[in-house]
Amino acid sequence: MQDTSWIERFPALSVLSPDERNLLATAAMRIRLPAGTTVFAPGMTPDNFLLLLEGTVRVQQVSPGGREIVLYRVHGGESCIMTTACLLASESYAAEGVTETAVDAIAIPKTAFDAAMARSAAFRRVVFTDYAQRIAGLMHLIEDVAFERMDKRLAQRLINRAGGDGIVLATQQELAADLGTAREVVSRQLKELERRGLVSIGRGRIELTDRSGLSSLAAAG
Amino acid sequence: MQDTSWIERFPALSVLSPDERNLLATAAMRIRLPAGTTVFAPGMTPDNFLLLLEGTVRVQQVSPGGREIVLYRVHGGESCIMTTACLLASESYAAEGVTETAVDAIAIPKTAFDAAMARSAAFRRVVFTDYAQRIAGLMHLIEDVAFERMDKRLAQRLINRAGGDGIVLATQQELAADLGTAREVVSRQLKELERRGLVSIGRGRIELTDRSGLSSLAAAG
DNA sequence: GAATGTCTGTGACTAAGTCACAATCGACGC
DNA sequence: GCGTCGATTGTGACTTAGTCACAGACATTC
Numbered sequence: 001m002q003d004t005s006w007i008e009r010f011p012a013l014s015v016l017s018p019d020e021r022n023l024l025a026t027a028a029m030r031i032r033l034p035a036g037t038t039v040f041a042p043g044m045t046p047d048n049f050l051l052l053l054e055g056t057v058r059v060q061q062v063s064p065g066g067r068e069i070v071l072y073r074v075h076g077g078e079s080c081i082m083t084t085a086c087l088l089a090s091e092s093y094a095a096e097g098v099t100e101t102a103v104d105a106i107a108i109p110k111t112a113f114d115a116a117m118a119r120s121a122a123f124r125r126v127v128f129t130d131y132a133q134r135i136a137g138l139m140h141l142i143e144d145v146a147f148e149r150m151d152k153r154l155a156q157r158l159i160n161r162a163g164g165d166g167i168v169l170a171t172q173q174e175l176a177a178d179l180g181t182a183r184e185v186v187s188r189q190l191k192e193l194e195r196r197g198l199v200s201i202g203r204g205r206i207e208l209t210d211r212s213g214l215s216s217l218a219a220a221g
Numbered sequence: 222m223q224d225t226s227w228i229e230r231f232p233a234l235s236v237l238s239p240d241e242r243n244l245l246a247t248a249a250m251r252i253r254l255p256a257g258t259t260v261f262a263p264g265m266t267p268d269n270f271l272l273l274l275e276g277t278v279r280v281q282q283v284s285p286g287g288r289e290i291v292l293y294r295v296h297g298g299e300s301c302i303m304t305t306a307c308l309l310a311s312e313s314y315a316a317e318g319v320t321e322t323a324v325d326a327i328a329i330p331k332t333a334f335d336a337a338m339a340r341s342a343a344f345r346r347v348v349f350t351d352y353a354q355r356i357a358g359l360m361h362l363i364e365d366v367a368f369e370r371m372d373k374r375l376a377q378r379l380i381n382r383a384g385g386d387g388i389v390l391a392t393q394q395e396l397a398a399d400l401g402t403a404r405e406v407v408s409r410q411l412k413e414l415e416r417r418g419l420v421s422i423g424r425g426r427i428e429l430t431d432r433s434g435l436s437s438l439a440a441a442g
Numbered sequence: 443g444a445a446t447g448t449c450t451g452t453g454a455c456t457a458a459g460t461c462a463c464a465a466t467c468g469a470c471g472c
Numbered sequence: 473g474c475g476t477c478g479a480t481t482g483t484g485a486c487t488t489a490g491t492c493a494c495a496g497a498c499a500t501t502c
Contacts, residue, residue: 063368064442086353093357131352132310138359139314145366146401147284180367182490221285403459
């Protein structure tokens, strides 16, 4: 008797027939990873597809010059299928995935993945939705990097990253990686935001003192 | 009796069973479009998936400020499935597809697409390969835009765009859109390349006078 | 409380993007 | 042949972003 309860974590899979559930549950392995684990990296051929139950995985690219850019994050309830599928299909790209928090996930071997794709329309829908969302995200990122001003992007990022208390726990280096820019640029931009009274800067911590001000900056054309 | 000969244009589909061929061929429509046709655009819900036989489709994004960036191009023998699938799955993105040349394509209605995905492993492979390649391309583009120098990117682009005679037929505006930068920047970069004896500039036309010089610039770290 | 490693700030410089024009070219009509 | 018009290209002056080379500040550990 397999444990199929994790399937409920994915609303799109809740319509699976008992047969289909069994197919997935039989092959699925529950895995737990601590924060900071490299899930995949250039040169590694992944043999499992991941469905995240809890935690987040950061997918990023590192430039030769040492600069980084975060491509997207996978959160609990989302699938990490896209990147692994890509790694299988085309060798050449330099993205790596790292757990940002402890992660609880379901790993599905390639053979079971293929079988599920063949047999289950619901499973296909999950996979396609994942692809579509990631691609839309990447396109949005390209638009951002190519066309938007840094102050606007930083304001946006601070708002997204802030907890309900209006506090962002991140170093300037981490923010720089999120935005694909240099740490010094973040330092100067934050200074300017502080001067304007929108944030207050601490070590590894930024407090948003004027969220609506930041929002209007983030929305500015 | 359906015409299934176009299937041979897609090597990955040549392994289809007669049944599967028939499924596709019955639903498929052959379409021809002149250059400059908008295949899809924000707000349009596409109801067909395209397999390109001949010609190219340019997929690009336009910024509020009027700047453009080419995300990728779909060539003959490739599928244009990704973007359309994305458009169906998630409304919010601003890419548009325009034919760059006259295009000869096969259009497959959504229902037949879903059926083919359910029944044919080969068809799934085509679709996944398309996704994987596009995503790898988008990631490469992000890396380029975020980290590479403009002179290097321009040199690369000129090499890719040049015919066997070493001539690029494109306006500076078009090159700027390819790279996601401003036309003035292309103008100045070209001037610098000309000064270094790598190219010779004409109106709507750039001649590569030193390909190996351009190559080493494009490869430079 | 001294040492150490991490994080942050800053000046000086280079690269890229923006804005506002001017100059040039090619095609078309007369 | 000549003039006109739109498209294309060139350029200066300025702003924004990224690079390099540091110095200073802070937290943790011994």
